[in-house]
Amino acid sequence: MYFGFVPFRLCRIEDSRPRSTEAGWNCDLGFSRSWFLWPLTFARICGILNVMRFDKSLIATLREDPKEAESKSHRILLRGGFIKQLASGIHTYLPLGWRVLLKVSNIIREEMDRIGAQEMLMPAISPKELWEESGRWKEYGADMFRLKDRKNREYCLCPTHEEIVADIARSKIRSYRDLPQIWYQMQTKFRDEPRPRSGVLRSRQFIMKDSYSLDCDETGLNRSFELHQQAYEKIFKRCDLAFVAVDASGGLMGAGESKEFMAVVDGGEDLIVLCDQCDYRSNIQVAQGEGQRASLADTPLEPVATPDKRTVGEVTAFLNVAPQNLVKSMFFTAAGKEPALILVRGDYEANEEKIARLLGHGYAPAGAEAITKTFGAQPGYIGPVGIDAIGIYADELLRDAQGMITGANRDGYHITGLALTRDVRVRAYADLRTVKLGDRCTKCGGALKIENALELGHIFKLGTKYSLSLGACYLDEKGVSKPIIMGSYGIGLERIMACACEQKADDRGAVWPVSIAPFDIHLAVLNPHEETVAEMSSETARLLTEAGLSVIIDDRDISAGIKFNDADLIGIPIRLTIGPKGVKTNRFDINLRETGDIFTAERSEVAVRCVETKNLLQRRIDGN
RNA sequence: CGGGGCGUGGCGCAGCGGCUUAGCGCGCAUGGUUUGGGACCAUGAGGUCGUGGGUUCAAAUCCCACCGCCCCGACCA
Numbered sequence: 001m002y003f004g005f006v007p008f009r010l011c012r013i014e015d016s017r018p019r020s021t022e023a024g025w026n027c028d029l030g031f032s033r034s035w036f037l038w039p040l041t042f043a044r045i046c047g048i049l050n051v052m053r054f055d056k057s058l059i060a061t062l063r064e065d066p067k068e069a070e071s072k073s074h075r076i077l078l079r080g081g082f083i084k085q086l087a088s089g090i091h092t093y094l095p096l097g098w099r100v101l102l103k104v105s106n107i108i109r110e111e112m113d114r115i116g117a118q119e120m121l122m123p124a125i126s127p128k129e130l131w132e133e134s135g136r137w138k139e140y141g142a143d144m145f146r147l148k149d150r151k152n153r154e155y156c157l158c159p160t161h162e163e164i165v166a167d168i169a170r171s172k173i174r175s176y177r178d179l180p181q182i183w184y185q186m187q188t189k190f191r192d193e194p195r196p197r198s199g200v201l202r203s204r205q206f207i208m209k210d211s212y213s214l215d216c217d218e219t220g221l222n223r224s225f226e227l228h229q230q231a232y233e234k235i236f237k238r239c240d241l242a243f244v245a246v247d248a249s250g251g252l253m254g255a256g257e258s259k260e261f262m263a264v265v266d267g268g269e270d271l272i273v274l275c276d277q278c279d280y281r282s283n284i285q286v287a288q289g290e291g292q293r294a295s296l297a298d299t300p301l302e303p304v305a306t307p308d309k310r311t312v313g314e315v316t317a318f319l320n321v322a323p324q325n326l327v328k329s330m331f332f333t334a335a336g337k338e339p340a341l342i343l344v345r346g347d348y349e350a351n352e353e354k355i356a357r358l359l360g361h362g363y364a365p366a367g368a369e370a371i372t373k374t375f376g377a378q379p380g381y382i383g384p385v386g387i388d389a390i391g392i393y394a395d396e397l398l399r400d401a402q403g404m405i406t407g408a409n410r411d412g413y414h415i416t417g418l419a420l421t422r423d424v425r426v427r428a429y430a431d432l433r434t435v436k437l438g439d440r441c442t443k444c445g446g447a448l449k450i451e452n453a454l455e456l457g458h459i460f461k462l463g464t465k466y467s468l469s470l471g472a473c474y475l476d477e478k479g480v481s482k483p484i485i486m487g488s489y490g491i492g493l494e495r496i497m498a499c500a501c502e503q504k505a506d507d508r509g510a511v512w513p514v515s516i517a518p519f520d521i522h523l524a525v526l527n528p529h530e531e532t533v534a535e536m537s538s539e540t541a542r543l544l545t546e547a548g549l550s551v552i553i554d555d556r557d558i559s560a561g562i563k564f565n566d567a568d569l570i571g572i573p574i575r576l577t578i579g580p581k582g583v584k585t586n587r588f589d590i591n592l593r594e595t596g597d598i599f600t601a602e603r604s605e606v607a608v609r610c611v612e613t614k615n616l617l618q619r620r621i622d623g624n
Numbered sequence: 625c626g627g628g629g630c631g632u633g634g635c636g637c638a639g640c641g642g643c644u645u646a647g648c649g650c651g652c653a654u655g656g657u658u659u660g661g662g663a664c665c666a667u668g669a670g671g672u673c674g675u676g677g678g679u680u681c682a683a684a685u686c687c688c689a690c691c692g693c694c695c696c697g698a699c700c701a
Contacts (some may be wrong), residue, residue: 009673025680060634060635061634062635063635063650063651063662064635064636064637064649064650065636066635066636067635067637067693067694068630068693068694068695069694070694070695085693087692087693088693088694141700142699142700143699143700144699191700191701193699193700194662194700195695195696195697195698195699195700195701196696197694197695202700248701249701260701269701270701287699349697426642427680450698458701490701513695524660526659526660527659528661530659557659559658559659559660559661559662559663560657560660560661560663561660561661561663562660562661562662562664563660563662564661564662565661565662566662568661573679577660579659579660580659580660581660582660589660
């Protein structure tokens with residue numbers, strides 16, 4: 001047989017291998033003795049075996065949609081037998097799903113190694129003391145799974161690993177000569193999410209690639225950050241996902257620069273803002289936009305009765321004005337901090353992230369009781385006029401606005417003719433509103449779009465938050481002790497898998513990109529009990545694996561329709577059909593899952609055509 | 625944590641104004657006929673009706689409590 005088309009390292013192997021299936025296995029493992037087949041051996045080391053027999057495998061496709069699944073990816077992953085839920089937000093990755101995750105993790109591993117990162121594995125469980133040092137034992141609150149050992153010592157199941165990294169760093173890193181470092185792992189993370197949803201998209205136990213950079217200074221951190229950004233772009237491209245990198249908020253992680261890698265997906269939990277003219281992309285939590293100023297004629301302050309009209313919608317309808325003529329007043333409080341009254345125009349929402357940046361973390365909208373107590377009016381009727389004791393912060397769009405309408409601090413009344421500069425003692429103006437559709441880009445004036453997106457990865461410049469609190473320092477050239485500058489970078493592996501379903505699957509099932517497909521070839525054997533069919537299919541399977549392809553063989557003795565439908569559901573990129581018809585004509589059908597293209601190949605060149613087809617599909621991804 | 629929905633063989637569901645052996649479709653097992661887009665016949669196995677308590681001569685069915693799961697929101701990142 002001619003194998004000239006195969007790269008040298010995949011050249012031919014001897015024929016007389018023991019057939020593992022006789023022993024009741026479902027995987028062919030007979031390759032390892034050929035030293036020149038290292039890619040196959042590599043695949044095995046990575047856990048990616050080359051042949052799987054449907055008949056003897058744990059592949060349980062569901063004929064009907066499971067009732068708990070709502071989102072597209074959840075439905076497909078469940079129906080195709082990729083995952084199985086054990087409890088809310090906790091899943092088993094069944095053989096097919098696990099193979100996808102292994103493919104994904106191999107891509108991640110290659111790209112992380114390429115930027116000089118070192119893989120390791122930290123514990124999933126960690127003693128309380130480390131988290132008390134950083135302050136996150138408290139900060140994390142109910143999101144953290146906690147447990148006690150037999151001696152009543154407290155531990156957590158790690159939601160992330162900054163503390164553990166800082167602990168390693170403080171004991172191992174001594175000198176500037178030891179830096180920079182990038183450490184990474186692929187670890188199971190635990191977060192007791194208030195509401196797990198969409199199957200694997202937001203779960204309580206999930207696999208994360210998390211890496212941590214350790215640098216001497218800002219320049220080093222910027223370099224590590226940039227390396228990660230490049231690696232992440234390669235990773236998501238190689239997984240054939242459509243994504244954008246956006247400006248993001250650091251949240252609990254720290255205040256430094258951060259970027260999220262977002263997949264534009266209908267059911268995505270996040271909103272991202274994109275400029276249609278320039279490259280401005282941002283999570284809506286931190287996005288900035290240019291809004292239109294709006295004012296009415298300057299009139300004196302005047303109370304107006306608005307019985308039972310509390311919301312912007314109700315008041316505008318009742319007074320026959322536009323939302324941009326209203327000033328919304330929101331009372332924010334934080335434990336141990338000065339309360340604040342936030343003013344935002346009626347057609348915008350207050351942005352809690354921006355409020356947090358201005359006032360510090362911990363602020364939340366006050367409850368009805370606190371509002372009534374402070375303002376002497378119910379929510380819906382409070383306003384800034386006559387308020388002296390509370391700091392008032394107004395969105396900058398309200399600067400100099402006049403003729404506005406706001407609550408009168410008296411139930412059932414609003415006031416009209418509000419002029420901010422004249423009537424309100426504003427402590428500061430700032431950008432406190434959430435961007436809305438119709439706003440213009442602050443960089444170029446282009447129109448801003450808002451889209452749903454799914455967070456695939458997130459990179460943070462942590463700075464010294466953890467190195468300072470945990471005492472992770474190094475000695476510089478002059479022998480001065482300095483805190484290590486850290487960065488932290490995460491990718492959700494299951495989210496990549498689910499995202500591929502969201503973006504690529506059709507109504508018949510998954511459509512995996514070759515790069516992360518659980519197998520390259522789906523070999524549908526029709527009438528497998530017919531001797532010639534059986535012979536030809538095992539012969540072909542052998543040739544395919546020898547050519548370096550991974551194959552799943554559907555040799556179940558069931559009707560063709562079920563096989564084809566299952567093949568569509570499972571979504572292997574290339575389907576090869578061997579049945580009585582093909583045996584007679586000596587030509588087999590090759591079917592592309594993604595496009596539905598079908599062509600036939602002469603028996604003798606099936607392997608060649610399959611390899612070519614796979615390469616073609618791979619090139620399409622690489623060419624992106 | 626607020627709102628809504630659901631819990632009945634492996635899966636999807638019906639039954640739920642109290643009444644004999646709890647049904648249906650799919651799947652599963654055995655035998656036979658079939659076999660290129662979810663075949664057919666025959667026979668058969670399989671259920672603490674989420675859990676606990678109560679009402680009643682009698683509870684899957686009515687009442688109470690709890691648990692679990694899903695969705696929307698809040699929260700988180």
